Amino acid sequence: MPDFRPTLVRVLWLRWITLSLHLGAAVLAIWGFGLVLPWPGLLLNAVALAVYGLATLVRLRLAPRFPVPAAEVGRQLAVDLVGHAVWLYFLGGATNPLTAWFLLPLAIAAASLPSRQVWLLTGLTVVAYSLLLTFYLPLPIPDAALAQAFYLHTLGMWLAFVGAALILAGLVARIGRQLREREAELAGAREAALRDQQLFGIALQAAGAAHRLGTPLATLTLLVDELRHEHAAQPTLKADLDLMAEQLAACRGELARLRADGDVPVPRPADQAVRELLDDWRLVRLQVQAELSLPPGAAPAVAWGFALRQALLNLLDNAADASPDWQGLQLDWAADRIVLAVEDAGPGFDGRVVERQGLGVGVALAVSAIERAGGRVAWLARPGGGTRVEVELPSREAR
Structure with missing residues (x-):
């Protein structure tokens, strides 16, 4: 709901x-004009409106979450309309120039409420104004001031x-801005739901592929082990087979992590986690020239x-694709946040982020995973050319 x-605060x-x-x-x-006004009725009306307003304010303070x-x-708004009509009844009815004030509650209603409430308030206003044409107390203007009546x-x-x-x-302008902000939030929520639905479909496909890849990888591992044993006397061939065994082990390790995704990860220092991440990446990207920079001190x-x-590995892959000869990985931390920067010396970009990078689904998955972990991603132009992707994450809570 x-x-x-x-809106109610603005009505108050x-x-x-x-x-006032x-x-x-x-x-x-x-x-100013020496008029004798019906004070009892005016004061009673004003006190009733003030008490109702204070009671509403207290209720809002006592139940802030409802x-x-x-x-x-x-x-x-109906109470305000009736209160203003009573005030006009004691001061000239429809002849009072402040009847234009009737339009303000209607403007607020039209800017923020459903059409049913708007039409009900419009009907109440028309009825009140019509009654004031006949039922009212004339303004007690003395004879000496009749000449000034038109001026007044x-x-x-x-x-x-x-x-x-x-x-x-x-x-009313603030209410309109509030409605536009709400519409923008709803549009963002719809886009996020659609993106999550698409990513869920990709995740299902990935889980199915991981299940199907288990058996072929196990078979290939057995075959490579047999070949390594048979060709142990041939150094060149054995080196290639050893490399194949390492690659197969890396694939099996990633599948094991995917299957254990529901498990609670073990906390470890951020510098150790980055080194392990870089080691895993180098097993798959043998030709990378990654340069790691760590600050001194104990990491959170x-x-x-x-x-x-996988999101961080995806960003590293993008850096290697853009700049095969050099990639930079920098770690920094402050309080309960850490910042991991991935740099490359590639062609860079023109200031807009993902669309013109042409990175597609991989970046969408990476950004979604980082945001779900409570982090954020920023694409920056690297001084001297290239791209710098900064990932800000919580420390212990970044899962």
């Missing part, structure tokens, strides 16, 4: 502004217009699961 709490602000306007107009009428429905905002009416219309314009520019603990490790 949508939460209309910010409008109520305080309306009460009522009080200011009454003081001006008494001290969402405010649209119907609650509609009731609050014009001045009141100007005050009502200026006040309404300022409030529309403030409250990290616990990287399979998905996060």
Whole structure:
């Protein structure tokens, strides 16, 4: 259910502004023009609105986590409309220039509430205004001030217009911005759900492929071991077979990590985790020229699961593809966060991130895994040419 709490807070602000306007107009009428006003009715109406507003504010403070429905905002606006109508009843009815103030609650309703509440409030406003054409107490204007009546009416219309314009520019514009932000959040949530659905499909395919690859890898391992034993006397062939055995062991290790993805990873110092990550990567990318840079001091603990490790390996692969002759890996940390930077000396990019890099699904998977671990990824232009990808992660919580 949508939460209309910010809109209700602005409705309460409008109520305080309306009460201040009522009080200011009454003081001006008494001290400026010597009018005798029906104070008991005006005070009772003002006190009722103020008490209702304070009770609503207290309720919002005592229950900050409960969402405010649209119907609650509609009731609050209806109270304001009735309160303003009662105030106008004591001060000239529809002849009072401040009848234009009726439009402010309607503007807030139209900007934020469902159409049902908007039309109900519109009907209430029309009924109240129509009744004020007949039922009201005339303004007690003395005979000496009758000549100034038209001027006073014009001045009141100007005050009502200026006040309404300022409030529309403030409250209603802010409500519109709030609605646009909510729409942007909903659009982002829809895009995230769609991306997660696509990634889930890819993950299912990867799990199926991992299951099917287990048997062929085991068979190839047995065959390579037999060939190594048969050709132990041939150094060149044996070296190639040893390399094949290492590659097969790396593949089996990755499959074992994939199958154990639900297990809780073991925390270890961040520098050790980075060295292990680099060693695993070098088993697959034999020709890489990665340069590792570590700061001095004791590194914080990290616990990287399979998905996060694969995301980091994917970024390393991208760096090697862009710059086969050199890749840089830098680790830094502060408080409970660590920063891992992957650099390359490739052609770089023009300031936009993933689309023009042409990295496709691999980067989408990597970014999703990093964000799910509580981190963020930033693509930067490397000084001197190339790309620098900074991955900021929590320390122990980065799984």
